[in-house]
Amino acid sequence: MSNAPKPAPAAGAGRASTRKELPEHFKAYRHVWVAMEMEHGKVHPVSFELLGEGRKLADKRGVELAGVVMGGDGEEVAAAAIEAFEHGADVVYTIVDPILTHYRNDPYTRALTDLVNTYKPEILLLGATNLGRDLAGSVATTLLTGLTADCTELAIDDEGSLAATRPTFGGSLLCTIFTLNYRPQMATVRPRVMAMPEREPGRRGRIVSHDLGLAEAEIVTKVLDFIADGDSGRAALPYADIVVAGGLGLRSAENMQLVKALAAVLGGEYGGSRPLVQKGWITADRQIGQTGKTIRPRLYIAAGISGAIQHRVGVEGADTIVAINTDPNAPIMEFAHLAIVGDAVKILPALTDAFARHLSVNRLAS
Amino acid sequence: MHIVVCIKQVPDSAQIRVHPVTNTIMRQGVPTIINPYDLFALEEALRLRDRFGGEVTVLTLGPPMAEDSLRKALAFGADRAVLLTDRFFAGSDTLATSFALSMALKKIGEEFGEPPIVFTGKQTIDGDTAQVGPGIAKRRDLNQLTYVARIVEVDPAAGEIAVERRAEGGLQVLKSRMPVLITMLEGANEMRRGTLDNALGAARAQVVRWSAADAGIEDLTKCGLRGSPTIVKKVFAPTARAEKAKRVNTEEGSTAEANAAALVEAIFTRQPDLQTDLMRTAGNHYLPGGH
Ligand SMILES: Cc1cc2nc3c(=O)[nH]c(=O)nc-3n(C[C@H](O)[C@H](O)[C@H](O)COP(=O)(O)OP(=O)(O)OC[C@H]3O[C@@H](n4cnc5c(N)ncnc54)[C@H](O)[C@@H]3O)c2cc1C
Numbered sequence: 299m300s301n302a303p304k305p306a307p308a309a310g311a312g313r314a315s316t317r318k319e320l321p322e323h324f325k326a327y328r329h330v331w332v333a334m335e336m337e338h339g340k341v342h343p344v345s346f347e348l349l350g351e352g353r354k355l356a357d358k359r360g361v362e363l364a365g366v367v368m369g370g371d372g373e374e375v376a377a378a379a380i381e382a383f384e385h386g387a388d389v390v391y392t393i394v395d396p397i398l399t400h401y402r403n404d405p406y407t408r409a410l411t412d413l414v415n416t417y418k419p420e421i422l423l424l425g426a427t428n429l430g431r432d433l434a435g436s437v438a439t440t441l442l443t444g445l446t447a448d449c450t451e452l453a454i455d456d457e458g459s460l461a462a463t464r465p466t467f468g469g470s471l472l473c474t475i476f477t478l479n480y481r482p483q484m485a486t487v488r489p490r491v492m493a494m495p496e497r498e499p500g501r502r503g504r505i506v507s508h509d510l511g512l513a514e515a516e517i518v519t520k521v522l523d524f525i526a527d528g529d530s531g532r533a534a535l536p537y538a539d540i541v542v543a544g545g546l547g548l549r550s551a552e553n554m555q556l557v558k559a560l561a562a563v564l565g566g567e568y569g570g571s572r573p574l575v576q577k578g579w580i581t582a583d584r585q586i587g588q589t590g591k592t593i594r595p596r597l598y599i600a601a602g603i604s605g606a607i608q609h610r611v612g613v614e615g616a617d618t619i620v621a622i623n624t625d626p627n628a629p630i631m632e633f634a635h636l637a638i639v640g641d642a643v644k645i646l647p648a649l650t651d652a653f654a655r656h657l658s659v660n661r662l663a664s
Numbered sequence: 665m666h667i668v669v670c671i672k673q674v675p676d677s678a679q680i681r682v683h684p685v686t687n688t689i690m691r692q693g694v695p696t697i698i699n700p701y702d703l704f705a706l707e708e709a710l711r712l713r714d715r716f717g718g719e720v721t722v723l724t725l726g727p728p729m730a731e732d733s734l735r736k737a738l739a740f741g742a743d744r745a746v747l748l749t750d751r752f753f754a755g756s757d758t759l760a761t762s763f764a765l766s767m768a769l770k771k772i773g774e775e776f777g778e779p780p781i782v783f784t785g786k787q788t789i790d791g792d793t794a795q796v797g798p799g800i801a802k803r804r805d806l807n808q809l810t811y812v813a814r815i816v817e818v819d820p821a822a823g824e825i826a827v828e829r830r831a832e833g834g835l836q837v838l839k840s841r842m843p844v845l846i847t848m849l850e851g852a853n854e855m856r857r858g859t860l861d862n863a864l865g866a867a868r869a870q871v872v873r874w875s876a877a878d879a880g881i882e883d884l885t886k887c888g889l890r891g892s893p894t895i896v897k898k899v900f901a902p903t904a905r906a907e908k909a910k911r912v913n914t915e916e917g918s919t920a921e922a923n924a925a926a927l928v929e930a931i932f933t934r935q936p937d938l939q940t941d942l943m944r945t946a947g948n949h950y951l952p953g954g955h
Binding site for chain 1 (some may be wrong): 672675680681682686689708732742757758759762766789790791792793794795796797798799801802803807808809811812826828829830831833834835837839840841848849892893894895896898899900901902903905907909910911913919920921923924925927928930931932934935938942944947
């Protein structure tokens with residue numbers, strides 16, 4: 299079971315209408331928090347996206363927006379705090395301890411749980427990354443509060459109730475979930491679902507530092523090594539401006555070359571639908587969709603992809619969706635902005651040439 | 665080594681349809697399957713048992729018909745199956761689910777031996793939350809290892825385990841002390857075929873069936889809807905976009921070249937700023953003379 303597809307949604311709805319008065323000690327819970335994600339000294343962009351969204355919630359509520367930065371290196375944490383301010387945070391809670399150098403569930407759960415219990419946020423947001431989901435699940439269980447996964451939309455009412463909307467059943471339905479009688483209200487949001495806020499250089503705020511209060515000997519999980527992905531393009535897919543993707547309509551692994559060539563000309567990334575991962579034509583990190591990456595490019599070109607709902611939910615944030623498909627009635631033809639009916643295997647090379655010509659001709663002209 | 669694998673019976677979501685008027689899921693006739701991610705967990709557990717000896721217990725929380733999934737797991741080679749089923753569990757969110765499962769795990773430990781390793785899949789395909797595994801770990805005080813791509817080494821005598829765990833930009837190699845809770849990543853292994861012996865055994869096997877009371881749950885307010893802090897208030901279908909797709913090639917028999925040129929025009933007409941930016945960044949090697 300999960301927090302989304304209740305067997306009987308009506309029962310959930312019935313219960314929701316019987317809101318209890320919030321217990322007195324919960325009234326101390328105020329402010330909106332974003333737990334910032336840091337690995338290898340860098341802030342994950344999803345944390346800034348969450349600050350942008352958190353800013354709107356905090357303004358609506360008239361409360362502060364805070365970032366939480368935990369790490370092993372004081373300078374890195376300080377730099378991340380400044381980035382948090384410049385992306386909208388009023389306050390940054392920091393914990394610096396060598397124990398926090400690499401992410402490990404146990405000390406991070408302790409650190410974040412302690413901060414929540416001390417400073418009592420009303421809302422706590424994390425990225426729905428592997429790190430964020432690992433941490434959020436432990437923190438919510440420790441605090442015995444509600445946690446809504448992979449939200450696509452967040453709203454707040456006048457009483458401070460968070461309405462967290464998320465896809466369910468593989469994206470075929472959306473549901474809105476509340477945590478009425480527990481605090482904090484927790485949610486995770488996938489990278490690229492929320493827009494990146496405008497950065498305000500020079501914007502500053504208050505730093506509140508906190509101690510971890512743990513000894514390394516108390517932590518039984520050790521980080522032995524980190525094996526970085528060889529293919530550096532992998533991590534870039536969700537943040538690429540241009541994405542070209544292939545589907546089963548390409549008919550063979552070799553034809554993925556056509557997709558890669560177009561992506562290269564456009565200086566973008568390539569990806570594909572889930573069956574291509576199962577067939578081994580692309581690696582799992584390049585899968586786009588519900589169980590793959592959410593992307594938010596300015597231009598998305600889907601070649602030979604039908605546009606099943608599980609794929610659609612991963613690409614909907616694109617500014618322009620282009621479909622190349624032999625079937626004029628494929629679902630993707632409904633939600634694409636621009637569509638070509640035709641054989642992707644023929645159109646992709648022609649498109650690569652057309653773009654190359656167009657871009658260089660215009661470059662000469664300008 | 666006694667290993668427990670938590671599995672879930674889910675509707676085959678590829679075949680789910682949404683009722684056009686009521687926006688409810690039409691479950692009728694939709695086949696159920698073992699959550700595909702859980703099979704990676706089950707296979708990993710079976711491999712460890714084959715290597716170190718011991719037993720694999722599969723555990724599920726669900727309606728009585730979830731027994732089907734347990735029998736499938738037995739047919740793959742699991743040794744024992746436990747079904748936790750009770751009307752008090754209806755409507756459980758992830759917090760309530762992890763509570764119920766953790767109580768059943770405690771009971772399994774008492775009855776059949778404490779498991780040094782508990783497995784789950786990385787997430788389910790119907791809920792997609794990835795929260796139940798971490799919830800169980802916290803409640804049972806197990807060291808949590810999520811998104812495990814590979815088990816590197818297990819040393820039962822020393823009580824230690826090393827794994828590779830998928831993180832941003834690479835794999836984290838972690839060493840931890842058992843007992844652990846591991847959520848397995850897809851593609852970690854390939855599920856074996858069940859043997860004929862297993863299939864026959866599965867059909868005849870006695871599935872252990874526990875109610876909330878059997879699992880030692882006294883406080884029913886921690887179960888089902890009452891034990892769920894999250895409340896589903898609204899279920900609805902995604903709205904269609906107002907802007908309709910523009911068909912670029914309407915002429916019959918136009919060539920790929922003509923279609924491609926028309927598409928490039930259409931893209932840059934729709935997004936002029938994209939053209940400016942692309943000219944700055946894209947395909948430098950396509951500049952004349954750039955080769
Ligand atoms: C739980 C779950 C999670 C899932 N998660 C994802 C996910 O994250 N991402 C994802 O993509 N899918 C996901 N899926 C799978 C999804 O439901 C679809 O099966 C999948 O997206 C279909 O891939 P496809 O469009 O490449 O293939 P198909 O559905 O086979 O479509 C191929 C398309 O190519 C067209 N075509 C054929 N020949 C040509 C040609 N020569 N030129 C141009 N077009 C051609 C056809 O008209 C058709 O529209 C998931 C499914 C489930 C059950």
